[in-house]
Amino acid sequence: MTCVSRRLLGGAVLALAAPAVRAQxxxxxxxxxxxxxxxxxxxxxxxxxxxxxxxxxxxxxxxxxxxxxxxxxxxxxxxxxxxxxxxxxxxxxxxxxxxxxxxxxxxxxxxxxxxxxxxxPYVLVVKAAFPANDLAGYINEAKRQNGIPFGSPGIGSIGHLAGALLAHRAGVQLEHIPYRGGTEAARDIVGGNLDSAISSANSLRPLVVEGKAKGIALTSGTRRGTLSNLPTIAESGFPGFDFTxxxxxxxxxxxxxxxxxxxxxxxxxxxxxxxxxxxxxxxxxxxxxxxxxxxxxxxxxxxxxxxxxxxxxxxxxx
CATH class of the missing domain: 3.40.190.150 (Bordetella uptake gene, domain 1)
Known part of the structure; x- marks a missing residue:
């Protein structure tokens, strides 16, 4: 290869590399x-x-x-x-x-x-005065009341999807209440204005720890995170249920x-x-x-x- 060819080849390589160098x-x-x-x-x-x-x-x-x-x-x-x-x-x-x-x-x-x-992980919680303490009780209450409202961080959120799938598989009515975020749903749970909510563990964990709400079940396929003491929906009668x-x-x-x-x-x-x-x-x-x-x-x-x-x-x- 001639010196001219080497210079041309080297110039071409540098030209190709230049955008990446500038980006970095x-x-x-x-x-x-x-x-x-x-x-x-x-x-x-x-x-x-x-x-x-x-x-x-x-x-x-x-x-x-x-x-x-x-x-x-x-x-x-x-x-x-x-x-x-x-x-x-x-x-x-x-x-x-x-x-x-x-x-x-x-x-x-x-x-x-x-x-x-x-x-x-997302978690299903109920207000402190709700008459159920586990998923079976929650579903039975939904049947008895012909439906329970649940809040989520919004339409299309994990909370919305998990609630819809749970209602479908359990054969119950769960009315979706979309909020602008998990914090707003948590506020209504504490105030007793909302029966249940499905939101991120970091939004709802403080309520459970402080006794202002009751943790029912995790939406993830396995127990995980800061609420790993709670059972999953999957192990509570709905195998394969996993929304993380x-x-x-x-x-x-x-x-x-x-x-x-x-x-x-x-x-x-x-x-x-x-x-x-x-x-x-x-x-x-x-x-x-x-x-x-x-x-x-x-x-x-x-x-x-x-x-x-x-x-x-x-x-x-x-």
């Missing part, structure tokens, strides 16, 4: 499509420092709430696929395409999975594989850090350190679970 030198923007202080915002801010340290880059968390998460997601879709703008989402990522049918992009194929940060929420990171479709791998390594460094794991656990989350492929498989399974649930129960998500 810029701050990383992580878009949280929900309000500050919520579940997703809390988790990403706990892993942010260690991720930044692992990347050697500044990470800026930007809250873009609205549209059930679609405003923030749309902003990420419209961003360059170079790893500088990412989406930090929850289980709502699965259900939003079924709720927001007017999206201008193919939600299922517009993102690439980077990694999962945490798993989050999560938080994870996504990139716009077309992001190069090396960038995905680099971001996944940074996430795993953060969720494997003992101090970060302790703080995540204290907030009711189970830290996860897995590959991008594992997270993508989880998202695909959950998407199919929700589709089957909608078909089976004729659940209306709009």
């Amino acid at each position: 030198s810029r701050p990383v923007r992580i878009v949280v499509p929900y309000a500050p202080g919520g579940q997703s915002d809390t988790v990403v801010r706990l892993i942010q420092p260690k991720m930044s340290e692992a990347l050697g880059q500044t990470i800026v968390v930007e809250n873009r709430p609205g549209g059930g998460g679609t405003i923030g997601a749309s902003a990420v879709v419209a961003s360059p696929a170079d790893g500088t703008t990412l989406l930090f989402e929850s289980y709502g990522f699965i259900t939003q395409p079924l709720i927001q049918t007017s999206l201008t992009y193919d939600h299922e194929h517009a993102f690439m999975a980077i990694g999962q940060a945490v798993e989050l 929420s999560w938080n994870g990171m996504f990139a716009p479709a077309g992001t190069p594989a090396p960038v995905i791998a680099r971001m996944n390594e940074a996430m795993r460094a953060a969720t494997s850090d003992p101090g970060v794991r302790e703080r995540l656990a204290a907030s009711g989350n189970d830290p996860v350190s897995g590959s991008a492929e594992q997270f993508a498989a989880l998202v695909a399974r959950d998407r199919e679970t929700v589709r089957n649930l909608v078909r089976e129960t004729r659940l209306q998500l709009q």
Whole structure:
């Protein structure tokens, strides 16, 4: 190879590498499509420092709430696929395409999975004065009253889906009351204005611990988290019942594989850090350190679970 050829080849390699180098030198923007202080915002801010340290880059968390998460997601879709703008989402990522049918992009194929940060069990609780203490009693009371209202963090949330599936499998009426968040549902449980609620363990655990509500069962397939003393719905007469929420990171479709791998390594460094794991656990989350492929498989399974649930129960998500 001549010197001229080597120079041309070297120039071509540098030209191809330049965008990635420039991207790595810029701050990383992580878009949280929900309000500050919520579940997703809390988790990403706990892993942010260690991720930044692992990347050697500044990470800026930007809250873009609205549209059930679609405003923030749309902003990420419209961003360059170079790893500088990412989406930090929850289980709502699965259900939003079924709720927001007017999206201008193919939600299922517009993102690439980077990694999962945490798993989050949901829990069914009842107000302190409710006349049942376990799932069998709860179902019997639903039959006796011809229906029981239950609150959730909103339409399409894990709480909504779990309640719909429980009602279907138990053959009872459960009236869904959507709230803007688990905190609002918890407030009505404490006030005695709501019979039951299905929300995240970190939202409802304080009520159970303080005796302001009674914990009935976890929606996850196995006992986990800070309320692992409670039985699961699955072990209480409904085998196979498993709705577990999560938080994870996504990139716009077309992001190069090396960038995905680099971001996944940074996430795993953060969720494997003992101090970060302790703080995540204290907030009711189970830290996860897995590959991008594992997270993508989880998202695909959950998407199919929700589709089957909608078909089976004729659940209306709009």
